Each structure stands twice: as structure tokens, then as C-alpha cells.
Amino acid sequence: MAEVKEPVKQEQESWWSKKERKLVIDPLLDNNPITVQVLGVCSALAVTTLTFKALIMAISVTLVTAFSNLFTSMLRNYIPFQVRMIAQLVIIAFLVTVVELTLKAAQYPMWKDLSVFIGLIITNCIVMGRLEAYAMANKPWKSFLDGIGNGLGYGAILIALGIVREIFGKGTLLAGSPFELKIIGPSADFLLNTQNAWLSWYAPNNLMVLPASALFLIGIIIWIQRSMQPKLIDVS
Amino acid sequence: MFSNSYIIRFVLVMCVIVAVVLAIMSSGLSEIHAKNEAVFNKRAILTSVKTFLPKPLESMSDAEVEALFKDRIQQKVVKLDGSEVTGVVAEQVDMAKEKKKPEADRNLPLFIYKADDGKPYYILAVRGSGLWDEIWANIALQDDFNTIAGTSFDHKGETPGLGAEIKDNPAFPAQFVGKKLLDESGNFVSINVVKGGVSDEMHDIDVISGATITCNGVQEMLKRGLGYYQNYLNKLKTAG
Numbered sequence: 001m002a003e004v005k006e007p008v009k010q011e012q013e014s015w016w017s018k019k020e021r022k023l024v025i026d027p028l029l030d031n032n033p034i035t036v037q038v039l040g041v042c043s044a045l046a047v048t049t050l051t052f053k054a055l056i057m058a059i060s061v062t063l064v065t066a067f068s069n070l071f072t073s074m075l076r077n078y079i080p081f082q083v084r085m086i087a088q089l090v091i092i093a094f095l096v097t098v099v100e101l102t103l104k105a106a107q108y109p110m111w112k113d114l115s116v117f118i119g120l121i122i123t124n125c126i127v128m129g130r131l132e133a134y135a136m137a138n139k140p141w142k143s144f145l146d147g148i149g150n151g152l153g154y155g156a157i158l159i160a161l162g163i164v165r166e167i168f169g170k171g172t173l174l175a176g177s178p179f180e181l182k183i184i185g186p187s188a189d190f191l192l193n194t195q196n197a198w199l200s201w202y203a204p205n206n207l208m209v210l211p212a213s214a215l216f217l218i219g220i221i222i223w224i225q226r227s228m229q230p231k232l233i234d235v236s
Numbered sequence: 237m238f239s240n241s242y243i244i245r246f247v248l249v250m251c252v253i254v255a256v257v258l259a260i261m262s263s264g265l266s267e268i269h270a271k272n273e274a275v276f277n278k279r280a281i282l283t284s285v286k287t288f289l290p291k292p293l294e295s296m297s298d299a300e301v302e303a304l305f306k307d308r309i310q311q312k313v314v315k316l317d318g319s320e321v322t323g324v325v326a327e328q329v330d331m332a333k334e335k336k337k338p339e340a341d342r343n344l345p346l347f348i349y350k351a352d353d354g355k356p357y358y359i360l361a362v363r364g365s366g367l368w369d370e371i372w373a374n375i376a377l378q379d380d381f382n383t384i385a386g387t388s389f390d391h392k393g394e395t396p397g398l399g400a401e402i403k404d405n406p407a408f409p410a411q412f413v414g415k416k417l418l419d420e421s422g423n424f425v426s427i428n429v430v431k432g433g434v435s436d437e438m439h440d441i442d443v444i445s446g447a448t449i450t451c452n453g454v455q456e457m458l459k460r461g462l463g464y465y466q467n468y469l470n471k472l473k474t475a476g
Binding site: 049078079080081082083086087090093094097098101102104105108109112169206207209210211 | 238242243246247250251254257258261262265268269272273275276395396397
């Protein structure tokens with residue numbers, strides 16, 4: 001008995017061991033919710049036209065996954081098995097509403113711009129997936145880290161897409177935020193002025209504004225990631 | 237295994253807690269939400285006269301927008317027959333609701349902006365349908381009630397890169413500046429959104445490629461929406 005108890009005790013004492021680090025880092029790379037599990041693609045196509053929009057969405061989803069994992073894990077022994085999906089949904093819907101009300105108070109134009117997609121975090125497969133797969137069976141602190149990791153893994157892809165789409169589609173970076181950068185466009189206040197003779201051939205790529213471009217970009221990211229990590233390739 | 241009564245109690249307690257927390261939060265923040273919404277609408281109205289503002293709208297803080305709106309804008313509500321409505325604030329007219337009423341009963345908001353040089357600009361609100369959902373605009377007229385001084389468009393759900401260009405591409409609203417609503421004899425003809433190049437410099441603007449239905453919606457919205465104001469504007473013209 002004593003032998004069994006010993007390692008359990010050690011595990012509880014350490015808050016930031018190798019195992020915890022793995023929980024946060026794994027979803028960023030080898031177990032990324034978008035590129036490896038291919039979850040949450042719907043919102044990745046819709047909200048990545050602007051980097052700032054993608055950033056706000058990434059933060060919102062990270063908060064929701066982290067805290068829904070935490071609350072579900074805390075309640076996991078009290079949630080009746082028969083109604084666990086409903087209970088999880090109540091927790092997710094609660095957190096999404098909190099995020100939405102806060103965003104509406106703090107960043108009204110961005111809230112208006114994201115419109116239904118904040119509410120649709122409720123149906124984001126990543127959130128529900130993590131609750132079912134992880135939080136229902138693990139302790140609160142670990143579940144919280146798992147939520148942070150998956151939120152960040154989703155957010156990293158979103159922001160990467162947002163940067164590429166905004167620069168090539170609109171010529172700006174972080175438009176709508178106080179840190180707007182003008183990269184390429186037809187007037188003197190842009191970093192690269194397309195009115196100059198040597199750049200006059202340039203036109204913004206209108207495809208980048210459309211959702212389809214995000215699908216192509218995600219495809220390219222998946223391609224690069226899998227050619228670098230052959231173990232991710234599904235042989236079946 | 238959990239009993240049925242435990243399940244019911246669990247779900248009820250959980251829902252009550254969640255509902256109470258959200259209700260408190262929602263009512264606590266409702267004042268800030270209402271204020272944000274008002275500032276957002278004020279910015280949309282001021283965008284149509286942005287070239288005549290004392291400083292660029294983007295660099296103005298929320299408080300400055302409110303102060304400018306209070307100092308420089310006179311609000312009126314008019315009806316189709318040209319009469320003025322009292323007791324209604326133009327800012328609080330909900331165009332989406334007005335659209336459901338019969339035309340003669342609709343409240344039409346009118347904002348009169350006084351520029352630095354004392355010149356008034358008449359801002360009219362119009363609302364119509366695009367491809368997927370509603371579109372709306374604020375149209376600023378010079379004091380001849382004929383020449384367009386500026387416009388700002390918005391939409392609920394037009395396609396990004398196509399129909400949404402009415403808002404996202406600054407070149408589209410800019411095309412309207414200087415166009416006339418009336419023909420030489422003073423009859424209302426509105427603005428036409430045409431394909432294949434502008435032929436009538438006074439009344440035509442270029443369509444957005446790939447957004448024909450949205451642009452048809454814009455043309456219809458302007459013709460109908462600006463038409464509602466003509467009785468009142470004619471009254472002002474003969475009075476002034």
C-alpha cells in the first residue's frame with residue numbers, strides 16, 4: 001500500500017513538472033486541435049480576416065476552454081453520468097455569455113464585428129471535446145492546464161492565419177486595434193507605397209478576404225507540419 | 237449510480253446559480269453596453285461627414301465623439317408628408333423597427349451637422365436589403381439639399397470581399413461625394429449604381445464587381461429612403 005501511495009503524493013506536490021508542461025505544449029504542436037485533430041475549423045475560417053479579430057477570438061476561446069475544463073473537473077464526481085452533456089453545456093454556455101458580456105463592455109466595435117462567432121464558441125468542438133476527453137477524468141489543475149494548452153494551440157493557428165490574410169488581403173496588420181500598422185497600400189502612410197513605380201504591379205489579393213483562403217492556408221500548415229513530423233501521418 | 241431525484245436537484249441548482257450570476261452581470265453591465273452602443277451609432281453618423289470634422293474620427297476618444305455630437309448636431313424627426321415629429325429623439329429611432337411600419341407612419345431621423353465654417357450638412361438615414369440581410373447608410377447632403385457631401389454604409393451579413401466592400405472598401409462610399417440627387421429641373425432621381433462604366437457623371441456610380449445584388453439593393457435603398465425625405469427637404473428649401 002505504502003509503495004502505491006508514494007508516487008501519487010509526489011505528483012500532487014509538483015505543480016509544474018514535466019507532465020504539466022507537456023499538457024500545455026503538446027496541443028501547440030504535435031496534438032494541435034486545428035491542424036492535427038482538425039477541430040474548430042469553422043470559426044478559424046470565419047474570424048481570421050483581421051489579426052486583431054483573430055487575437056480576440058483566441059483569447060476568448062482560451063478562457064472558455066481553460067475555465068470550463070476547471071469547473072467541469074471540479075464537479076466531475078458530482079455530475080450525474082446521464083446528464084453530463086447537459087451539465088457541460090450549461091458550464092460552457094455560462095462562460096461564453098460571461099465572455100460576450102465582458103467583450104461588449106470593453107471592445108464594442110470588435111464585439112459587433114465578431115457578432116455570432118462569440119456565441120458560437122458554445123458549439124466549438126474543441127471545448128466540448130476537451131471536457132469529454134480530459135476534464136471528466138482528471139484533476140482540476142491539470143484540466144485547467146489542458147484547457148489553456150488547447151486554447152493556445154487553437155489561438156496560435158488563428159493568429160498565424162490572421163497575419164497572413166490581413167497583410168495580403170488588406171495590406172495592414174492589427175487594424176481596428178490601437179497598434180495598427182500599415183504595411184502595403186496605395187498611399188504615402190503605408191510602409192510600402194504601391195504608388196511607387198517599382199511596386200505599381202501590386203494589388204491586394206482578394207481571395208485572402210474570403211473564407212476559402214483560410215482553408216488553403218490551414219492545408220498548407222498541415223502539409224508542412226506532417227512532412228516535418230512523419231509520426232503524425234495517418235497510415236490507414 | 238445517481239437517483240432521479242438527485243439528477244433533478246443537481247440540474248436545477250446548477251441552472252439557478254448560472255442564471256443568477258448571469259442576470260446580475262448582465263444588468264450590472266447594461267449601462268456600459270448602452271453607452272457603447274450610443275457612441276458606436278454616433279460614430280457611424282459622423283462618418284458620413286468625416287471630411288468636415290475638426291479632427292479625424294479614428295483619433296477621437298469616446299468622450300470627444302459625445303461632446304462633438306452634442307455641440308454640433310441638431311436632431312430632428314420627420315414624416316413622409318414633410319411634417320416634423322416632436323417628442324422623439326432622432327438618435328433613438330430604431331430604423332429596423334420603423335421599416336416594419338407603413339411608409340406614412342415611419343419616423344425618419346434627420347441630423348444636421350454644423351461644420352467649423354458654420355455650414356450645415358443634412359444627414360439622412362436609409363435602410364434596405366442587400367443579398368443576405370439588411371444594409372443601411374447615412375447620407376450627408378450639402379445645404380442645397382441636392383449634392384452629396386459624404387456617405388457611410390454598413391450591413392448585417394454581406395459577403396466579405398464582395399458585398400461587404402460597401403463598408404470595407406473606402407473607395408465605394410467616396411464615389412458618392414459630389415453626386416446630385418435631383419436633375420436640372422429639380423425632380424428627384426436619386427443615384428444609380430451602374431455596370432460597365434459611369435455615363436452620367438451627375439447621378440451614376442460604379443458597381444462593385446461580383447456584388448450585383450448588394451449594389452442593386454443600395455440603389456433601391458437610396459431611391460426609396462432618400463425619397464421619403466423629399467417633402468420635408470422641399471419645405472426647408474422654400475422656407476430658406
